[in-house]
Amino acid sequence: MSKFEIVRPGSGNLEKPVTPKNVPNRGGEANPSGTALKEQFSTAVLRIDVVNGETTVLVETSKVLDIVRWLHDDATQSYEYLSDVTAVEHRDLSMPIEVVWHLRSIKFRRFLRLKTQLTKGAKLEVPSVWPVYKGADWLERECYDMFGITFAGHYDLRRILMWEQYKEGFPLRKDFPLRGRFSRSEQLRQALDANPEAKYSMEELNVADTFEELPLDMRARIASGEKTGE
Amino acid sequence: MATKRTIEVELSTSGLTKEGRPQRIPLVTKGTLGGDTGVALAEPPSLELEGEHMLINIGPQHPATHGVLRLVLELDGETVVRCIPHVGYLHCGFEKIGEYRQYNQIIPWTDREDYLNSIGNNVAFALGAERLFGIEITERCKVLRVIAMELSRIASHLVWLGTTCIDIGAFTPFLWSFQERENIYNMLEGWVGARLTTSATRVGGMAADIPDKWLEGLRGFISTFPKTIYECDRMLTRNAIWVGRTIGLGVMSPDEALNYGLSGPMLRASGVAYDVRKDFPYLDYETYDFDVPVGTNGDVYDRYLVRVEELRQSVRILEQAVNRLPDGPVNVDDPRVILPPKHKATSEMESMIHHFKNVMEGPRPPAGECYVAVESPKGEKGYYFVSDGTSKPARWRIRPPSFVNLSAISKMVEGHLLSDVIAINASIDIVMGEIDR
Numbered sequence: 001m002s003k004f005e006i007v008r009p010g011s012g013n014l015e016k017p018v019t020p021k022n023v024p025n026r027g028g029e030a031n032p033s034g035t036a037l038k039e040q041f042s043t044a045v046l047r048i049d050v051v052n053g054e055t056t057v058l059v060e061t062s063k064v065l066d067i068v069r070w071l072h073d074d075a076t077q078s079y080e081y082l083s084d085v086t087a088v089e090h091r092d093l094s095m096p097i098e099v100v101w102h103l104r105s106i107k108f109r110r111f112l113r114l115k116t117q118l119t120k121g122a123k124l125e126v127p128s129v130w131p132v133y134k135g136a137d138w139l140e141r142e143c144y145d146m147f148g149i150t151f152a153g154h155y156d157l158r159r160i161l162m163w164e165q166y167k168e169g170f171p172l173r174k175d176f177p178l179r180g181r182f183s184r185s186e187q188l189r190q191a192l193d194a195n196p197e198a199k200y201s202m203e204e205l206n207v208a209d210t211f212e213e214l215p216l217d218m219r220a221r222i223a224s225g226e227k228t229g230e
Numbered sequence: 231m232a233t234k235r236t237i238e239v240e241l242s243t244s245g246l247t248k249e250g251r252p253q254r255i256p257l258v259t260k261g262t263l264g265g266d267t268g269v270a271l272a273e274p275p276s277l278e279l280e281g282e283h284m285l286i287n288i289g290p291q292h293p294a295t296h297g298v299l300r301l302v303l304e305l306d307g308e309t310v311v312r313c314i315p316h317v318g319y320l321h322c323g324f325e326k327i328g329e330y331r332q333y334n335q336i337i338p339w340t341d342r343e344d345y346l347n348s349i350g351n352n353v354a355f356a357l358g359a360e361r362l363f364g365i366e367i368t369e370r371c372k373v374l375r376v377i378a379m380e381l382s383r384i385a386s387h388l389v390w391l392g393t394t395c396i397d398i399g400a401f402t403p404f405l406w407s408f409q410e411r412e413n414i415y416n417m418l419e420g421w422v423g424a425r426l427t428t429s430a431t432r433v434g435g436m437a438a439d440i441p442d443k444w445l446e447g448l449r450g451f452i453s454t455f456p457k458t459i460y461e462c463d464r465m466l467t468r469n470a471i472w473v474g475r476t477i478g479l480g481v482m483s484p485d486e487a488l489n490y491g492l493s494g495p496m497l498r499a500s501g502v503a504y505d506v507r508k509d510f511p512y513l514d515y516e517t518y519d520f521d522v523p524v525g526t527n528g529d530v531y532d533r534y535l536v537r538v539e540e541l542r543q544s545v546r547i548l549e550q551a552v553n554r555l556p557d558g559p560v561n562v563d564d565p566r567v568i569l570p571p572k573h574k575a576t577s578e579m580e581s582m583i584h585h586f587k588n589v590m591e592g593p594r595p596p597a598g599e600c601y602v603a604v605e606s607p608k609g610e611k612g613y614y615f616v617s618d619g620t621s622k623p624a625r626w627r628i629r630p631p632s633f634v635n636l637s638a639i640s641k642m643v644e645g646h647l648l649s650d651v652i653a654i655n656a657s658i659d660i661v662m663g664e665i666d667r
Contacts, residue, residue: 025598052361052600071283080488081504083603084629088616091624102612102629106488106504113601135491138637147324147463161318171326178330193258 008109021186031055033077033105033112041067058114064101064116065127071103071112072132078102079112082133087147089174099126099149118149128153147173157176242246262403278301279389283311286648290319292653294397295372297662299636308647313640328626331594333359333433333449334628341427343628346389346663347607348429349418350382357512358602358613363567365434368557372513374436377448377552379513381545384455385414385661386607387537387544391462394534396657398475403462410458417447433593435561452548459541463600466534476531480642480654487528490638493631494609495536496658499529506605520547530657537659569595592621601629608632608653608659630666632660 025050034048034055044063048055059067071079083102090098096117098134103112118124128151130136140151148170151157159166168181168189180187243566269441289300293358298319304312340355353375360367367375388411391405415425419442430437466472481490487500497504504520508516526534529553561568569588570581597619603612610629616625617627635658643651 026598051598052364054600056599081611082491084614084627086601086627088625090314090616091618091620098443100614101331102614104510106502106509109509111601113511118509133491134486135634135637136635139491142633158319161321163318171323177328178326 008221020042025052026050028053031110031112033057033071033110034093036077037067037071040070054111054113056115058115058117061116061118061126064114065129065131067114068103068129069132077105078107079105079110081106082129082135085129085136085143087143087149087172089147089172091174093120093174096120097124097147097149102130123150124148125150125152127151128157130154145168148173172178262541264267268335268621288651290316295655296393296660297665299411299655299660299662299665301639301655303377303643303648303651308649310643310646310648312652313643313651315636315639317636317662317665320662322667324667325626325628328623330622332621333595333623334592336623337431338427338429341429342604342659342663343630343667344386344608344611344632345426346386346661347382348426349378349422349430349604350386350604351611352428352431353379353513354602354604354606354611355613356433357604357628358615359433359595360580361600361602362598363433363593363618364565364596365562365567367562368559370439371435371562372552373555374560375431375442376513376515376518377548377555378430380547380551381414381417383607384541384544385411385576387541388414388658390537390607390659391534394653395466395656396534397652397656400466400472403465406461410455413451413455417444417451419434420444420447432561434564439560444522445555448548448552449483451544452552456542456545459538463538467538471485474651475650476534478527478530479530481647482528482638482642482659484528486641487638490641491634492609492638493634494605494607494659495540496532496635497608498523499525499532499536501526505636506603510603512602512604518550519546530653573624594619594621604611606631608661608664627666630664630667632658632662633665636660636665 028050030048030050034045034057037057038045039047041059041063044060045057046060047058049058063219068079071077077117081104083104084100085102086100088098088100096119101114101115103114104110105112108198116126118126124147126149128136128140129155130140130151136153137156139159140154141157143149144151144154144157144202145159158164161170170177171180182190284305286303286305288303289295292296292512295301297475300319300472302314302316303310324339327339331339337352337355340351344351357374392407392411395401395403395407406659418428418430419425420426421444422438434459482496483489484501487497488504492500493504493506501524503522503524507520508522517621520543521539523536523543525536565581565588567588570578570584571577574581575585576582586632595615595617598617598618600616601612601614603610605611611631612627612629614625614629615623615628618624639655640656642654646654
């Protein structure tokens with residue numbers, strides 16, 4: 001195996017990285033929205049990069065919702081489409097976790113990447129852009145599910161791909177082993193021990209007045225304040 | 231409660247005429263309907279039912295949910311009051327696995343996410359990786375990739391057409407569309423050796439050039455396939471049952487559709503002309519002459535119309551691609567990403583070293599990141615790479631169009647009948663492999 005080499009953005013050898021054909025991948029024509037953001041939110045915009053022809057704007061975490069709302073509403077920007085919300089954790093564990101928004105302006109045919117950095121150790125929380133883009137609903141839930149990042153202001157932030165009783169943590173974090181935290185036997189034991197009656201989460205059971213029809217032991221568990229049906 | 235337009239019919243009690251023949255269902259003409267379908271609609275009577283709401287569970291093992299999707303529906307009588315979708319039954323952690331694989335080793339995983347569009351995913355992945363590596367692919371490779379993407383778009387739309395017909399109650403178009411799909415898979419088998427899990431691309435080129443006389447088969451397909459589209463079109467577009475089961479269902483206005491992040495035919499049926507091939511072109515799509523069909527009402531019927539028209543447009547693109555396919559190499563001439571030919575690897579020292587380095591260490595892109603989106607049959611499919619300079623991506627993210635499209639299902643089915651949930655779900659064209667990844 002080759003030596004596992006970690007390259008830090010910002011370290012000396014990365015100022016002008018080159019591709020195999022010696023074409024610099026930094027620089028180039030920037031999206032004008034980056035400059036406009038700098039004018040509008042001077043201190044909240046920390047850095048503007050152009051990598052591989054795509055403009056990345058690093059912004060302050062607390063201002064994300066304001067910035068996204070301005071990009072969406074302002075007639076000169078008109079970013080009406082949210083492509084993606086995701087997060088990045090680098091292999092260098094000392095680097096902050098980044099939350100990434102990919103925005104598109106269909107009107108002006110522009111693409112913009114918004115980024116914010118979250119320091120590890122503190123609570124991983126960013127403002128939710130769900131009030132602006134309804135499409136962020138599931139994307140933010142997935143990001144929470146996979147990275148444990150809380151999106152403040154999301155109306156229904158819960159796990160989406162993993163089940164609600166999942167206890168092993170957040171799978172896409174770098175400290176999560178590829179095969180999971182628990183051993184195979186423990187995973188199997190948990191699967192076999194799972195209550196097959198636990199088909200509905202509490203959230204669904206509250207949808208209808210089905211409480212009276214539930215088995216007695218389940219009713220007792222709900223009454224004692226259990227959150228899920230397991 | 232959302233209003234749903236229905237067809238008003240008059241039936242005799244026996245269903246038979248005086249002569250003993252089956253009675254034709256007369257359509258009462260009241261007003262006109264969008265388009266020239268000739269079917270008249272009437273407002274349904276508003277029903278205020280007394281009683282408790284019922285909770286019903288559809289899936290995850292249900293043929294009409296197109297995979298392991300589970301919908302928990304709260305019903306008031308037969309009307310959906312609320313819908314809670316549950317996904318994740320197929321979750322396998324593709325993105326996590328990708329962080330432990332070299333770029334070319336990830337390509338087989340892309341087959342398995344949106345498995346109806348596997349070769350299209352291969353192309354999309356390779357495009358993303360090539361932007362990261364800073365590679366300009368050859369002209370022949372570009373055209374071959376366009377052919378691959380359009381063939382897979384046709385195959386995917388045909389599966390959608392066939393399965394949706396079955397969901398709504400028509401069986402014959404399913405046979406027609408799956409027969410044509412077989413032809414496409416036979417062609418792909420001749421090209422890359424696999425039907426579904428193609429793994430056809432490599433960073434910097436393709437796994438294989440097309441074999442001799444393969445284009446003849448494709449030309450034959452181009453000339454015969456429009457007939458199948460025409461047959462399905464004639465069978466369904468003005469069919470009273472089809473129209474009655476699809477019009478006015480799951481309506482999304484243009485603003486809503488944009489705000490919910492819908493893409494692909496879902497978004498275009500609502501009247502937003504956003505197609506990645508036109509708006510953010512890749513593979514020289516701007517040089518091809520094709521139209522983007524756009525709907526007006528944003529209902530299930532318009533999504534059907536948009537997809538059928540996309541089939542025709544894909545045939546147009548295929549035609550142009552076949553005619554312009556240039557000669558020349560498929561792979562870039564860059565030994566750092568492309569494996570040398572076998573005879574050179576076993577006879578020349580330098581080629582052997584390249585081969586060894588490529589296989590054991592893998593090509594290394596410079597540190598950086600890129601997001602490349604293509605127009606997959608389901609919508610905007612994006613791949614986001616973050617590289618830290620090693621041969622494995624630090625983060626590989628799939629932007630799944632079905633996932634975002636499905637997130638709007640709660641809004642779309644609200645106020646409709648239980649049987650309409652199946653039609654609306656079918657119109658989203660979901661692939662659970664892509665949603666759960």
